[in-house]
Amino acid sequence: MSPNVERRPPVMADVARLAGVSHQTVSRVLNDHPNVRAETRTRVLKAIDQLGYRRNLVARALVTKHSRTLGVVSFDTTLYGPASTVYGIEQAARDAGYFVSIVSLRTIDRAGVNDAIGYLAEQGVDGIVVVAPQRSAARALDDLPAGMPAVAVEGWHKGEVSVVSVDxxxxxxxxxxxxxxxxxxxxxxxxxxxxxxxxxxxxxxxxxxxxxxxxxxxxxxxxxxxxxxxxxxxxxxxxxxxxxxxxxxxxxxxxxxxxxxxxxxxxxxxxxxxxxxxxxxxxxxxxxxxxxxxxxDFGAVGRRSIEVLLRQIDSGEALPHERVVVPPQFVLRASTAVAAR
Amino acid sequence: MSPNVERRPPVMADVARLAGVSHQTVSRVLNDHPNVRAETRTRVLKAIDQLGYRRNLVARALVTKHSRTLGVVSFDTTLYGPASTVYGIEQAARDAGYFVSIVSLRTIDRAGVNDAIGYLAEQGVDGIVVVAPQRSAARALDDLPAGMPAVAVEGWHKGEVSVVSVDxxxxxxxxxxxxxxxxxxxxxxxxxxxxxxxxxxxxxxxxxxxxxxxxxxxxxxxxxxxxxxxxxxxxxxxxxxxxxxxxxxxxxxxxxxxxxxxxxxxxxxxxxxxxxxxxxxxxxxxxxxxxxxxxxDFGAVGRRSIEVLLRQIDSGEALPHERVVVPPQFVLRASTAVAAR
DNA sequence: ACTCGTGATGTTAGCGATAACAGAACCGGA
DNA sequence: TCCGGTTCTGTTATCGCTAACATCACGAGT
The missing domain is CATH 3.40.50.2300 (Response regulator)
Structure with missing residues (x-):
């Protein structure tokens, strides 16, 4: 007999009603807008907490045009290299407040990479990282959707995109x-x-x-x-x-x-x-x-690629293409010795 | 001097205008609705192609309440086990027409897993896979958002959630x-x-x-x-x-x-x-x-977990919790021998 | 000839948030 | 006391799509 038999998750308007303010004020609280009276803020926060309200990022993305999600296209993330790179990317992205949507290709070819990029674009990602270690995949970067911020990782590519890789x-x-x-x-x-x-x-x-x-x-x-x-x-x-x-x-x-x-x-x-x-x-x-x-240092590669990508996204326009090179490091152990005479 | 100096990506209305139909008809074509005349369909398709139109899945998700995105929470995807499992999950999800949003935790604890689940819920995922091989992480599953389809992988858990794991x-x-x-x-x-x-x-x-x-x-x-x-x-x-x-x-x-x-x-x-x-x-x-x-067989674990999860999502309600066990396999090689007497 | 069902299409109303603008309350200075 | 400028808050429009309903044309059944 409860009024809301239909267990619909609360929306901003519900919070507003409970707190006795407008939904816009709730939005302001959520987005740390300065012009909200401290007392109002706490009242809103209390209502949010009480209802267990979570904002709907989909609706937010629709109006702001920013999903705070990055797309990653990779190949066989079972291999140590790609797995570590993707891990580094994900960590760096999350630290910057972004989500990561991953497409892991079974076989890599231009069409496959293109499809993946297309899906991610539909999904509204703010930018794309392509871990494209193969020549055929790297070529797919030539037909990125116009204006889509992107960076290639481990893919040498003289063309139209920034590249981050180990030397x-x-x-x-x-x-x-x-x-x-x-x-x-x-x-x-x-x-x-x-x-x-x-x-x-x-x-x-x-x-x-x-x-x-x-x-x-x-x-x-x-x-x-x-x-x-x-x-x-x-x-x-x-x-x-x-x-x-x-x-x-x-x-x-x-x-x-x-x-x-x-x-x-x-x-x-x-x-x-x-x-x-x-x-x-x-x-x-x-x-x-x-x-x-x-x-x-795959972690560094991941971090640097996110840096480059976010710079493009934040600037809002096509920046000159960067070429970031992460130096490799020699590790001496016991499998090498002076040549026998 | 082009009329659209502002290079805004085309929307459904643009396609509709070009094809001389209503935006709803474009929507019908895109969603394979049966009641569209073949001739109309091809006209719309041509317009879509001509404009390079891509549907905005964010807007779609807002109204349908389905993002066709699954969330995955995992721990250190650099390790072979988690990496392979996540790979299997991603493959199975994509085959079923779902995207995968990944959160890879550095350290795993109840609060961290909870945060991750919370973020994914805000993002509007349709379901969540938690690769929770640790007791502390598995416990986080007890406070999933109500009604959120979920499955635990590699996490033995007697509680309120389905589990898929190797025996x-x-x-x-x-x-x-x-x-x-x-x-x-x-x-x-x-x-x-x-x-x-x-x-x-x-x-x-x-x-x-x-x-x-x-x-x-x-x-x-x-x-x-x-x-x-x-x-x-x-x-x-x-x-x-x-x-x-x-x-x-x-x-x-x-x-x-x-x-x-x-x-x-x-x-x-x-x-x-x-x-x-x-x-x-x-x-x-x-x-x-x-x-x-x-x-x-990590691939099988990934596939089975997606099966279980999709079954929950498709049914639209809380199903009885499943317990799927993937059998391990003995592989004989050369590191074992008959005991010396 | 008059319904009525059905297929094809159009119109309208949201989804849940933010942006932009509008209005109310309050401040200090003339 | 009055005015102009901050602060705070509310109202309205909008993002791009789908759901629901409305409309229209057409052919079958009586």
């Missing part, structure tokens, strides 16, 4: 130089899949160092980031044991595969072959032997 | 039984942190098997899921090498730490000590030795 080339140089400094004649490379920009950057840095030092540049072995592909590459490399003394592997998971293959083939690391990985996943320190690697 | 107890039994079957006198256990429900379930299963077999139940060593904590536990265990012949470790990352510690201490796996892990992360197969472990 892959530099990281690869660090790894390769380290190995050369240890006295190795040359360094082999197990790379990531061809379409990935990160894979390309790492090849580039590796090749640059070898070339600059006048060393022979061995053929690249190509993996797919998985430990299994590293394992296969490891078997190949083990078969050439005499020739190969140093390998730069494009990520830590593949490096684990190499380690396993070498163990099976009786190749000792680092005595016979030195290995450097890339990423510094939490496991690397406990591989056997602990892996020398290049750390990527 | 931790069963997994632990599988692991422990395997070790006993191999002839080990008893099995030691390195567990996860105390507050975690999964850690508790694994202890429970392990203890149950030992007790049922009338074996001594050693003290539990407690870790924090990290490889480093496993490493520490490994050092302790290595010091008791003679007594310890089999260890069930609560996750694969800690198992890696044990492996490393044992390698350093010259303890051979599986010759001297057998190890079983939990999770089956992609790396486990390439540990040295490859790790025998218990696989959790």
């Amino acid at each position: 892959q080339v530099e990281g690869a140089k660090l790894a390769t130089s380290h190995l050369l400094d240890l006295g190795h004649e040359t360094v082999w490379h197990v790379s990531g899949p061809a379409d990935w920009l990160e894979a390309e950057g790492r090849i580039e840095g590796w090749r640059a160092v070898l070339t600059a030092a006048g060393r022979p540049v061995p053929d690249v072995l190509t993996g797919d980031w998985s430990p299994r592909s590293g394992y296969r590459a490891g078997k190949e490399l083990a078969a050439m044991a005499g020739d190969v003394t140093a390998v730069f592997v494009a990520n830590d998971q593949m490096a684990l595969g190499l380690l396993r293959a070498f163990t099976e083939e009786g190749v000792k690391v680092p005595e016979q072959i030195s290995i450097v990985g890339f990423d510094d996943i939490p496991e690397s320190e406990f591989f056997s032997p602990p892996l020398t690697t290049i750390r990527q | 931790q107890v069963e997994g632990a039994k599988l692991a422990t039984s395997h070790l006993l079957d191999l002839g080990h006198e008893t099995v030691w256990h390195v567990s996860g942190p105390a507050d975690w429900l999964e850690a508790e379930g694994r202890i429970e299963g392990w203890r149950a098997v030992l007790t049922a077999a009338g074996r001594p139940v050693p003290d539990v060593l407690t870790g924090d899921w990290s490889p480093r904590s496993g490493y520490r536990a490994g050092k302790e265990l290595a010091a008791m090498a003679g007594d310890v012949t089999a260890v069930f470790v609560a996750n694969d990352q800690m198992a890696l730490g044990l492996l490393r510690a044992f390698t350093e201490e010259g303890v051979k796996v599986p010759e001297q000590i057998s190890i079983v892990g939990f999770d089956d992360i992609p790396e486990s197969e390439f540990f040295s030795p490859p790790l025998t472990t218990i696989r959790q």
